[in-house]
Amino acid sequence: MNGEVFNSNPTVFSPSSRNTRKSRFETGESLWVNDCDSDDSWDDSVEPIDQDEIFELIRSISDPEHPNSLEELRVVSAKQIGIGNNHIMVEFTPTVPHCGLSTLIGLSIRVRLLRSLPQRFKVDIRVKPGSHQSEHAVNKQLNDKERVAAALENPALVDTLEKCLATAGTRRI
């Protein structure tokens, strides 16, 4: 890593303390306010992997440059995640257009999803159109299997990645 700081003073948004998912009562599915999955009341319904769940997986990844999560910096948001039949599309927004760490952020999202999602999913990771000066290059790097594999062979890079991912399973609230 070079010592250059790409965005020295990013805007930090407060993360939502709540789960983005609405309760069954709020969605109108249930008349009962305390209707949730408690220990003895599992039903047989299948809960498919959805947008909120993917967001839950990546929101707490740390930014490589700041002690904040990707959610706090609005790099990722639930809205920017698309999910289709065995296909997932994650879009992220670098804090500044010249951010040299965008690839690293994208890579950390990729590794996190690689570890957390079933193999049947194909994952596309892209920067938000128009939010980065070398958008095309970053996208290409992130979605090329061989390049990702090669990057993960680099111990220094993996080390940095693990640091970003160390917070991924924790909520800061």
Place this chain on the structure above:
Amino acid sequence: MDLAGRYVRSWIASSKDDELQKTVQSKPDFIHQAIHWNAISGLSNGEIKLLDIVKALGEYLTSEEDYLRSKGRVDFLSSVLERCPESQFNRQSARVLVSFYCSKLDDHETVTPALKGLVPLSKLSLLTSTEVEEIVSAMFQHVKMRALVQTERFHVFTVFDILLGRHRQTLKSLGLPFLQGFVALAEGEKDPRNLLLAFKIDKDLLENFDVTPVLEDFYNVTFCYFPITFRPPPNDPYGITSEHLKDSLTACLKATPAFALLGIPLFLEKLNAGSPATKKDTLQTMSQCIPVYGTRIGAENARKLWTNLKLEIFQPIDETLQELSLEALQVLIDTLQAGEPGEGGINPLTETICSECIKSLREPEKAPAQGSIKVLCSLLSISRSVASHVASQAATTLVEVFHTPDEVSSRPATSTLLSELVAQTHIRWSKLTTDSTSKDVESPLAPLKEDLLGVARISIQDRTIRKTTLTMLESLVLTPQLLSTEELRVIIQKVTEFISPDFVEDDETRDASIVLLSAIANTGRSSLLAELSLPVLFEALPDRAPAVSAVEERIRYWRSLTSLGKLCLASELFEIFIIRLTTKLDLLCQPDDLSSHREPTVAYTHAILMTIASALSSKIDQRHTDLPKYADRLLPPLYKLFVVSSSVEENSIASDTRLVEECSRVIGLMSEALPTDRQQRLSSALCDAYMSGNTLDLIGVSISDAKFQPFSTNADAAQRNTVALFSAALVTFDKKVSLATAGVESLLNAVLTWGFLSSNHLQERTAYRLATAIVNKWTSDAEPFLKGSLEEQWSSRLTNSGALLSERKYLVQLWAWITKALLVQNHPLTTRFSDGLISLLRDKQIGEDAGKAFSILCSKDDLLTKRLHAVIRVLAVQRYFDNVLPRLVEETNAGGAESMSWPHLVAITSLIHSVPRGMYFTKLSSLITLLIRALESPDTKIRNMVIEILLINLKEPSEDHPMSSYASTITRAMLKNCTVAEATNPSVRIAALKVLNALPDAVRYDILHPYKAQTIKELGKVVDDPKRAVREEAVLARTKWFTMSK
């Protein structure tokens, strides 16, 4: 004389001969000891005179031969002196001995024993100033500290310590030379034991002697040790910690204000260049020294201190250092203010700090503003004049910044700073004005009230800063005599918008608003809330449940109920709350709606009951004492609702167990809060209604035709459910309450027979709870039942395999609950019941049920608690557990590993699972094989228990984990249990995944490494589990295995 001579000669003889010493290594010491003791006992009983010993030693003491002088002779005398009673001395001998010893200091060979001898001599009260002076000057003249070993130097310090305690005046009269001499001795000391003593003397001298001329010397022998970096060696026999040294050194450093000029620059230097640990130490020491140094610190140094502390506060390395710096700064200003209050009560430096900080507030988004607000807030604690000055200046500035058009973008930051300032002003000002004379002193914010409210008026419109605005308003509301009623009305009106059910933006604002409104209620302005806020909330509660499709309306009523439950805790509001909600329940539960519009009505009713219960529970937690007042408003209507409808209607609300359960909670909480006499009244009314069908006292009306007979065998499910409401109140009663109206024995018999017909879980549980509570609290009245009816059931059903299976299962549970009611109070009947349960484990039909029932015995529950007046003996449960567990283990293994008794294994698992880890962990290693065996159970409940036990124990940190040797078995079993095929219950899968997640932290990497690849592969399938909660755990576990390393 002869005796003394003999002792001396034998002493000399015993150690004279080198040859002899070599051959019998230990003997000389032994002989010495013996001779000593003889000599000393001789001295004390008057057989020998001290003078005789000296005379006998005479020739040796002055011998020309080094060996003779040092080895035994002076040493012998010193040893004798050490134990010699003071009565043996007289002025003459003391003088002679002192001068003898002082002269021996000069002698290289005898310096060691001479120092040893001076210690007891210096303790003599016979010493006059002449001898003291002699000792001191001999010490200064002859003792070369560098040439001495630790113990000898210790003697030197001890002598000074003693003399300082007994001959202070003499030492003082010695003046400067004494101080210089001592400093010279103390210089360069390194041993912690000696240092502790040296610091003690230093402190004494600094405090009580005129040290001005030698101040610098003292500075050199004290400050050179700062900061203490000593770390005690492992197993240090002296037990000196760095804390001991730190404390005694700090005592020296703050011993005299004269150190101010020398000390402060050193502190500054350490603060500038030190590591975080040094900085921490320096800041702590400074906070102690500064008040002593006082004004002698000087303006220049104070300024430098501020510059340095500013750095620590504005660019903090970590939070602790920042806090310590703030503390040091506060001490500094406090000291300066006390010493030189300055013009208008503000010291020039205080003024400088204040204006510097306020300047950086003008750029609220930059980092220095964060530090500044902290500094300003800490200044608020100094004195009223400083606080007024700071608060008004800072608040004015922030208000100004807030209104500056260029700074609109930084409003969030400004608002946060302002909110912090107002909050701290409120807190710290109230501490400054606690004394009675200052009750009416106006808060410094009072003149700025208009400005602050002006800011709030604008910022509360802005979503992003609404929360901080609400916090600021809360501090303003809490400041006494600040806001007028009119201003409060405006605030309440505005904030009520955010708790209105139609406000949809976010729940966090709603919560913060409720906190603010509750604060207003707690300052005695409930009536304003009743007038302005409550109508908005009650308006959202329809009289008839919204239709299934009306999602919005449903969310509205729930929002409104949640807000009401949190807001209406103050007495006046709670009364309105109870009246309105019970009325609402009455309106809701119309027979028509209960048949045609049932589900929405029941759900709405349930939500209201839940709200009442949670408000009651909050009030109990906050120890409000006004609860009994509402019992008559709450209990009769609730009982009436359920009792009447269960007697006359077909679609009674009592037929819904969820409603009955929630209502039980409300009744239980209310009845718990009643005093004993009110409980007694309730008890009689309840027994009349439930046992005799006479409901007048309970609900105010009689039900004709005696239709209310919930305990009768003909009662339908709805009416049977209402027994839960009876039980809810009864289990909370104090044991002083009499159940005579019904009679304990007949009540228990009624419960026993009633329980056979249970048609749902609620009824089963009600039977167990009633029986348990009654047996526990009214035990002696219950004994006829325990020895009569229950024993009858034992022989006719429990041990009779021909009896109905469902009835036997019910009785096993009941039996276990009653066992528990007895064992918690250590009752003699426990043995009979416990033995009975254990013997049932051998039963082919109900053995496993008996095993599972063991989870009841030692677990914590909400029934047998002090809160509900249960009879509980300390450690009774632990004692029972310690008895029963080994017995179960023994019986399990009795048939050998092949024919292990399964019900026993179930019993052990259930028992262990139900108690905290502390109760069994010492026996864990012997239990673990049994537990792993139980993992093979086809019953998921049993497996789940084992997995949860494993999890708790894995989470416990331990050097060499007892689970390590089973790591491979556990890993394989868990991978099996986290698949849908093996464990259909998601809870089991989740628990198994949690164990997998905990393993890498508990077990060494090299043990787990062989399973890494396989585990990651298997978990790759589990992340596709149909249940979201399972997937979440799978992700955590898989990540842990991915990243685990040596």
